[in-house]
Amino acid sequence: MIAKPHVDWLALSPSLALLAAAGTLLMVAVFVPRVARRQASAFVGFAGFVAAFVFAAFLDDRSRHGVTLVHDAMFRDKWSSLAQVLIAGAGAVAVLVSDREHMRDEHVAEYYALLTAAGAGMAFFVQASNLMTLFLGLEWFSIALYVLTAIDIDLIGSLEAGLKYLVVGAVGSATLLFGSALVYGITGQLSFDKIAASGHRHDAMFVVGLAMIIAGLAFKSSSAPFHQWTPDVYQGAPTPVTAFMSSGTKIAALVVTLRVLQTAFPQDGSLWRWAIAVIAIISLAWGNIAALVQRNVKRILAYSSVSHAGFMLIAIAAANPLGARALLYYLIPYSAMSVGAFAVVAARERELQAPVTLQNLAGFGWERPFLGISMWAFMLGMLGFPLTGGFIGKFYVFAAAYERGWWWLIVAGVIATMISAYYYLGIVRAMYFRDRAELQLAPAGGSPPSDVLLDAGVLVALVVTVGSFFAVQPLIDLAHSAAGSLPF
């Protein structure tokens, strides 16, 4: 008689829901006739993400004490389940944005299958509690994203972006794997807890291993100087994919970064805190300065995402409970703003049938008042203005840095914000202050296509962006209990 191991299905449910959706979608690709395939696959994809959202929220509620599962391979705790909630939410909105995206009918179900598979990978990744599952999760969602980036073969630059992402991403994964191998070699342990408990020495090999793990994760969170793929991939990928990538990958990579560093390497805090702080400052500087000279809106947003990685790394560098709270809180409005902003870009793109630049945003705010106001809110939120959660997020990040005693990180963040005002407000300026007549742009022809689902997605993002400014306390409570899962 073989003893059946106990399986904690609830802990796996967010990933499983998304995997189930992915599997169903592959069936849809084969069995559902072409006329209904687009709607059916969007529906299944959306249902998958919503189910994952609900399961993750339920899991969050039922995971008062963090535990590890499957021989210390996975965590079941509030830290990962809150991140899963965010990832699933971003994915659901990304499905809404994808619905009207120009796509060949023969790819459409596969597209959603990959999107849900990527979501499943991220949900798995944030639960990782040893170096194996960490790498597995990373590769899982990365491979799905490589294909998604290149899926639209009609889109100029999509294939190139996919290839770039593949090559650079593979370097990132290899770096992480190498680093993991070195750490395993020194400590003889895979799981984070045991690495921390192994009482290892500070020898060169270990330090190199730690550095490579940080670098590998920094590739995924697109922190400078490991961000080189970001602008090209964000620009080249189909915009809904960019929307999902910019929020989902960022959530997963940053949440895992703090978890790995704090759980597996608490004794080496003096090392990695400095490393993260340096990466944060480079990201802030590079992201903001490079964004100044961009004209393509997707590239601006890509560099802005680099700079936001910098802000969130400040919270990680602080490495205190307040920093953990700040990170999770920041991710809530950030992922909403990011998905929402790319959704608005997608709407304009479909209207013009051309890449969106600052130039051809002219008059957009007046033509599409709802999308214009939403974009305005997203830009102000990224800039960290009041009436959006971005303001509170930055405030928390600065507070965390202050509590660590690193006031110079506050100064760096403040200077970065000053620089960023130029390009965020530049987008507002482009939308409202000039009109088409002045620039003599040819109208795209006809009234803009109505896209209720995309509008609904943008509305959700807008509500989260603005709502997180007012409802700070409940969100901070959530972040607080999630941060309780980390050993500080």
Place this chain on the structure above:
Amino acid sequence: MNDWLTTILIVLPVASALVIAIAPFSTYWLGSLAALASLIEVGFWITAASKFHFGSSQLQFAQRASWFRDLHVSWHVGQYAFSLWFVGMTVVVMAACTIYGWWVGRDRGRAYFALMLLLTGAIVGVFTAQDLLLFYAFFEAMLIPLYVLIGVWGGADRMRATITFVVYTVVGSLLMLASIVILGLQQGTFDLTQMSTSSSTWLFLGFVVAFAIKSPLFPLHGWLPITYRESPPEVTAVLSGVIGKAGLYGLLRIAIPLFPQPVHDWRVVMLVLGSASLVYGSLLAFRAADFRGVVMYSSLAQAGLIVLGLFAHNALGFDGAVLQIVNHALISTSLFLVAGMVERRTSTGEFSRLGGMARGRPALATVIMVAGIISLAVPLSTSFAGEFLILAGVFQQGWAWAVIGAVGIVLAAMYMLRAISGVLHQEVGPAVSERATDLRLGELAVVVPLLLCLLGLSAWPNLVSGHASSSSTAGWTRYAP
């Protein structure tokens, strides 16, 4: 009910803005709605003023609710005697400007009126917030509508104007944010009423730079010329009338009470900057080529004078500064609106092309004359009272400061008389056609109430100044020896 008054004063315009943003009416009706909302706002302020206990030094109409606990940030609003007057000038000025925008018929009315009301709520919030982070949120929130108001409805060079304006103010306010974060976490609370003083010069400078940019104060006034020129007249009136006052209020409510030691160390610097703004602004106003230029640089000069009063370190100077803030809000709003009315008739504000407008236009002549005369601080006027108090106060710091202040007042007479005669008297200018009408009823309805407020204050300036320092635990008395 009383506890809610401050909150209502903040929320009412914001709620009206949201209604206007989505209400399915024509522009005309949206404008009427905005005008009505701004008048109701004034009504609520009058209610507040009638219920206010001027004898008490407590925070009144206060309301407090926790916003987020772990960093001790709360929605805490309320009014001291001086804040009540600042709120009053805000609602009156904003009502005048909103109604002027309606009368002029700004295009894209939905956005315009919603933004004006949003701005009203944000400014009232700045003057009543008793929590540093909340104050900052309102302070930044002012910028959002202003940016669009200038960028969409401004003049030909509005792009450059908005960039200049935003660069200056964002740099200033983010320095302040850094100061706020550090100060609040040091003290363990962001509540202004519970904060103890700090002796950090860096934090003080973070606040002072932000407020000096907003006020504006020499040498941080670089954004002023282009922004004031390119904005629509009623937005310039708001900028000069109340937005600039938010910077002075910040000095009065935050920088001075919270940092006694740095204030002491930096007093001479601040007095020098105030004097420099006063003299430099007056000289620029004297050689400005257009009507708006005169009013614009005179507000730089006035900000300098008010700073002299604030840093005089005594009750006289403080009272004078509070009174003068209210005076100047009303004066510069009237003058900028009148400048806008003149520009509408002649499509220019340049003195070389204006002149002789008094002939056949008695209402215009009277309005400009009254506003101009009050602004140059003729005895018996309310600005005379304010400036006199400031000079008397700063005299105690050293007679030289009072001399500079007096010089400034003489210069004010010179530039204002020059402006009045440049528009109203002398030869009829080439831009002034016979068909340029006198002020219409609608325009008078906007300007005359402002002038009546000024005349009322001239009769009874003590209404504002009498209760400013004596009745507050927050302002000057906090650091009084």
